Amino acid sequence: MYKLLSLVFALFISILSVTLVIFNDGTILVNIYFKQFEIEIGQALVLSIFIGIVISLLFIGNIILSYRSKYIKLKKENNLVKKEVQNLRKLPMQE
Secondary structure (H helix, E strand, O other), X not given: XXXXXXXXXXHHHHHHHHHHHHHOOOEEEEEOOOOEEEEEHHHHHHHHXXXXXXXXXXXXXXXXXXXXXXXXXXXXXXXXXXXXXHHHHHOXXXX
């Protein structure tokens, strides 16, 4: 279900972006601290989306790596507990 909603959302954004590029074929002036240049609106839109994706992946990648390390740590701990339980089951009961 999540993949379907993501696909529909991505398709909607793509159609919206293409529509904006088709109907707005003018140029805009981009001012950076050290440089100033003109680009088309479509190029600016694609560039801003690409930069947003890269920044999002950097933040999400950091979160994924931290969760992965926690997962590995918990998995090792779980294996140790399983071995301990198996060893305790092998011991005879003392009454």
